[in-house]
Amino acid sequence: MKAKGLWIVALVMILSIFVSACSGGKDVASSDDGKKDVKDGEKTKLVMYSWRPEDRSMYEKAIAAFQDKNPNIEIEFQPYKSTEYNTILTNALVSGEGPDIIQLRPYEGAKSIADNGYIMPLDDVKGVSDINEQFLDAARGSDGKVYGVPLSLNSAVIFYNKKIFKDNGIDVPTTYEEFLNVCEKLKDKGITPIAQSGRAAYLLSLTHAAIGPTAYGANDFVDKVLDGSAKLTDPEFVKSVQWMSDLKKYFPKDFVALEDNDAQTLLYTGKAAMYINGDYRLATLEDTAPDMEIGIIPGFAEEKGGTPVVTTWVDGSYAGVKNSKHPEEVKAFMEFLASPEFGKIFTDEMDRVSAISGIKPDNEIVSKLAEAVDQSSTPYLMLVHFGKGEPTTKTTFENALQGMYLGKLSVDEVAKQAEESYEKAK
Amino acid sequence: MSNLKASTEAPIISTKPKTKAPLKQRMRKHLVHLFLLPAVVLYGVFQLYPLITAVINSFYSWDGFSRDSFVGFQNFTTLLTESPFKETFIRAFTHNWIFFIVTFFTELTIAFALALVINSRLKGKGFFKTIFFVPKLLSVIVIGFLFSLILNPTSGAINVLLKTVGLDFLAQPWLGNTSTALVTIVLIHSWAGIGFSMLIFLASLQSVDKEIFEAARIDGAHGVSMLFKITLPMVMNSVMTMTILTFIGSFETFELIFAMQGSAGGPYYSTDVLGTYFYRLAFGSAEGGQALGLGSAIAVILFLIIACATSILLYYFKRKDFER
Numbered sequence: 001m002k003a004k005g006l007w008i009v010a011l012v013m014i015l016s017i018f019v020s021a022c023s024g025g026k027d028v029a030s031s032d033d034g035k036k037d038v039k040d041g042e043k044t045k046l047v048m049y050s051w052r053p054e055d056r057s058m059y060e061k062a063i064a065a066f067q068d069k070n071p072n073i074e075i076e077f078q079p080y081k082s083t084e085y086n087t088i089l090t091n092a093l094v095s096g097e098g099p100d101i102i103q104l105r106p107y108e109g110a111k112s113i114a115d116n117g118y119i120m121p122l123d124d125v126k127g128v129s130d131i132n133e134q135f136l137d138a139a140r141g142s143d144g145k146v147y148g149v150p151l152s153l154n155s156a157v158i159f160y161n162k163k164i165f166k167d168n169g170i171d172v173p174t175t176y177e178e179f180l181n182v183c184e185k186l187k188d189k190g191i192t193p194i195a196q197s198g199r200a201a202y203l204l205s206l207t208h209a210a211i212g213p214t215a216y217g218a219n220d221f222v223d224k225v226l227d228g229s230a231k232l233t234d235p236e237f238v239k240s241v242q243w244m245s246d247l248k249k250y251f252p253k254d255f256v257a258l259e260d261n262d263a264q265t266l267l268y269t270g271k272a273a274m275y276i277n278g279d280y281r282l283a284t285l286e287d288t289a290p291d292m293e294i295g296i297i298p299g300f301a302e303e304k305g306g307t308p309v310v311t312t313w314v315d316g317s318y319a320g321v322k323n324s325k326h327p328e329e330v331k332a333f334m335e336f337l338a339s340p341e342f343g344k345i346f347t348d349e350m351d352r353v354s355a356i357s358g359i360k361p362d363n364e365i366v367s368k369l370a371e372a373v374d375q376s377s378t379p380y381l382m383l384v385h386f387g388k389g390e391p392t393t394k395t396t397f398e399n400a401l402q403g404m405y406l407g408k409l410s411v412d413e414v415a416k417q418a419e420e421s422y423e424k425a426k
Numbered sequence: 427m428s429n430l431k432a433s434t435e436a437p438i439i440s441t442k443p444k445t446k447a448p449l450k451q452r453m454r455k456h457l458v459h460l461f462l463l464p465a466v467v468l469y470g471v472f473q474l475y476p477l478i479t480a481v482i483n484s485f486y487s488w489d490g491f492s493r494d495s496f497v498g499f500q501n502f503t504t505l506l507t508e509s510p511f512k513e514t515f516i517r518a519f520t521h522n523w524i525f526f527i528v529t530f531f532t533e534l535t536i537a538f539a540l541a542l543v544i545n546s547r548l549k550g551k552g553f554f555k556t557i558f559f560v561p562k563l564l565s566v567i568v569i570g571f572l573f574s575l576i577l578n579p580t581s582g583a584i585n586v587l588l589k590t591v592g593l594d595f596l597a598q599p600w601l602g603n604t605s606t607a608l609v610t611i612v613l614i615h616s617w618a619g620i621g622f623s624m625l626i627f628l629a630s631l632q633s634v635d636k637e638i639f640e641a642a643r644i645d646g647a648h649g650v651s652m653l654f655k656i657t658l659p660m661v662m663n664s665v666m667t668m669t670i671l672t673f674i675g676s677f678e679t680f681e682l683i684f685a686m687q688g689s690a691g692g693p694y695y696s697t698d699v700l701g702t703y704f705y706r707l708a709f710g711s712a713e714g715g716q717a718l719g720l721g722s723a724i725a726v727i728l729f730l731i732i733a734c735a736t737s738i739l740l741y742y743f744k745r746k747d748f749e750r
Contacts, residue, residue, distance in 0.1 A: 086709070086710060087709055090491060093491065094491055094492055112489075112491075113491075116489065116491050116492075118491075198602070198693070199601075199602065199688075199692065199693070200688060200692075201690060201692060252580075253579075254579040254580075254599035254602055255602075256599065256602040256603075256693050257578075257579045257599035257600070257601050257602020257603070257693075258579065258580070258602070259574075259578075262578065262580060262581075390707070390717045390720070391510075391706065395690075396510075399690060399692075399694060399695065402692065402693050402694045403694035406603070406604050406693055406694050408604065408694055420509075420510075421510070
């Protein structure tokens with residue numbers, strides 16, 4: 001009886017293996033057929049990596065617009081978490097089995113990928129040469145060629161609560177001195193002037209980017225950095241760190257322990273009047289507090305009545321992978337990314353300034369900001385010119401600022417640490 | 427599992443006459459070793475291979491993407507002698523020691539005390555055992571998130587509580603102060619680990635023959651003398667195991683600090699340990715900057731520290747064991 005049972009089990013197993021093998025064979029055959037179909041219609045699929053999963057709906061719209069004109073190219077948007085993106089991208093590029101289109105980190109990030117020969121030069125792609133030279137610097141290799149189409153132009157700005165300003169009879173400051181007066185007035189009224197958080201050190205260098213240029217003399221100092229004659233221990237730069245230190249009394253109590261979310265909450269609840277961050281926070285602020293009237297101070301002028309200097313940087317750009325099987329299709333998409341059509345979709349969907357020239361945003365605040373950027377801008381010094389080293393000079397600088405606020409370092413020591421890191425990275 | 431199989435089956439075969447065993451049996455004898463294969467393969471792929479790769483990588487320079495050239499011990503000398511790597515390394519290493527010492531004195535002593543209490547004639551033992559063990563069931567990331575909320579300087583429960591009862595001066599930015607951040611995190615870590623340590627101690631206490639305690643009591647042992655002369659020596663094995671596990675855990679610690687203070691071990695590196703330093707070097711930040719060679723060197727140093735210290739501890743405890 002037992003033996004008979006075993007035989008039946010064995011028989012069933014053999015049969016099932018046989019059946020599954022047969023059906024497996026069929027599957028393979030059908031998928032082969034499918035591939036053929038695709039080839040007949042000459043439909044190509046491109047995979048696109050990004051570190052912005054939250055931008056999916058914008059990309060879906062943009063890709064749909066692209067496919068209207070290029071029905072044979074399919075684009076799969078594959079975003080990863082920002083903090084994991086670099087590792088995933090590196091692995092994909094090294095293994096050679098990766099995507100066709102990738103989002104590039106700006107400046108040093110783009111340069112190292114370009115210099116290693118993973119991406120294709122895009123100088124001859126239509127539209128690329130029309131983009132502002134300074135923006136293209138974010139995606140250049142050491143050979144001077146352009147390797148990416150810049151996506152957006154970010155600005156370090158000061159957001160303010162219009163109602164609080166109006167209720168307290170405060171005018172929008174245009175110079176640093178006026179800004180200090182505003183802070184003092186707000187403090188007297190029991191309102192935290194600036195909702196700063198310092199738990200993540202990068203937010204401190206972002207605040208320095210918004211405030212600092214007026215202290216170190218904006219582009220004059222940047223030119224000196226470029227020709228190698230400027231040091232971070234120079235009095236101009238030390239002054240900008242001193243300003244950061246002076247602002248401490250206008251930040252919330254224990255702000256080094258506060259998260260960015262906590263700082264935003266202070267702004268939403270009306271406990272704080274201003275908040276410094278990238279202009280890309282605008283959409284978040286508008287979504288979270290739709291009833292709050294928000295204004296933007298794009299930057300300060302040297303003197304009253306002057307043009308404010310806006311601190312800008314390119315956040316990311318898109319590049320084509322060199323060993324993609326469809327280089328022509330990749331270039332077609334790059335051409336689309338460099339077109340005013342994409343620029344318009346981007347700026348209106350995201351409420352951000354597009355890197356493509358001549359785009360008029362629908363959003364009034366963004367439109368004003370774009371105008372200010374056109375008039376006078378200076379690069380985010382730490383990100384654009386001090387992104388080298390291990391750890392980078394930027395990282396060293398922002399952690400030193402955190403140390404300064406905790407009473408561990410003096411103003412001069414912050415500048416000294418940054419300069420030492422820069423000397424090493426050179 | 428497969429080890430067990432090999433050792434139980436082998437003797438059965440070897441009891442048969444050794445000369446001219448039938449071919450089938452000799453085949454079976456060797457076939458037995460095949461059972462080890464899955465374990466060996468898994469161990470090789472997930473333990474040995476990464477370890478060996480890390481050791482090899484630590485002798486090479488990296489260009490951010492691929493291995494560059496062989497540089498000998500340069501990564502190690504850079505880490506241990508060059509500024510700012512040297513300072514960061516020493517600071518992180520010191521923090522690992524603080525982590526171990528504070529965990530030892532809080533987690534292990536409290537866990538041992540709890541185990542003693544539960545082992546006594548207490549009502550509702552099962553209930554307390556479960557309650558103390560519950561934190562162990564939470565993921566480290568969840569614990570980090572919850573405590574970040576509790577310790578928030580403006581809205582967090584701890585500071586609100588302190589202010590409500592009039593202890594305003596005690597309300598601190600616990601995680602935003604260089605002098606309190608590390609100890610706060612170690613205490614959270616201890617809180618989460620107490621349940622497990624307690625169970626180990628409890629199991630050990632329960633395995634001691636009750637007659638020993640009774641005999642000691644008749645001989646006049648009470649309270650402290652009972653604890654140090656009888657109870658502790660009887661459970662020394664579990665104390666040893668837990669000390670070594672705590673040491674390894676303290677030097678490998680990463681998740682809780684990463685979840686609460688980020689990879690920079692903020693504020694101003696006050697919670698930076700070798701684990702977070704390794705992560706920053708090996709995987710870089712959002713702005714890039716990977717130095718896998720240096721990162722691997724830290725991993726190798728970390729491995730050596732743990733291996734050496736564990737061997738010394740084991741040797742010391744084993745000797746104590748013989749002396750008894």
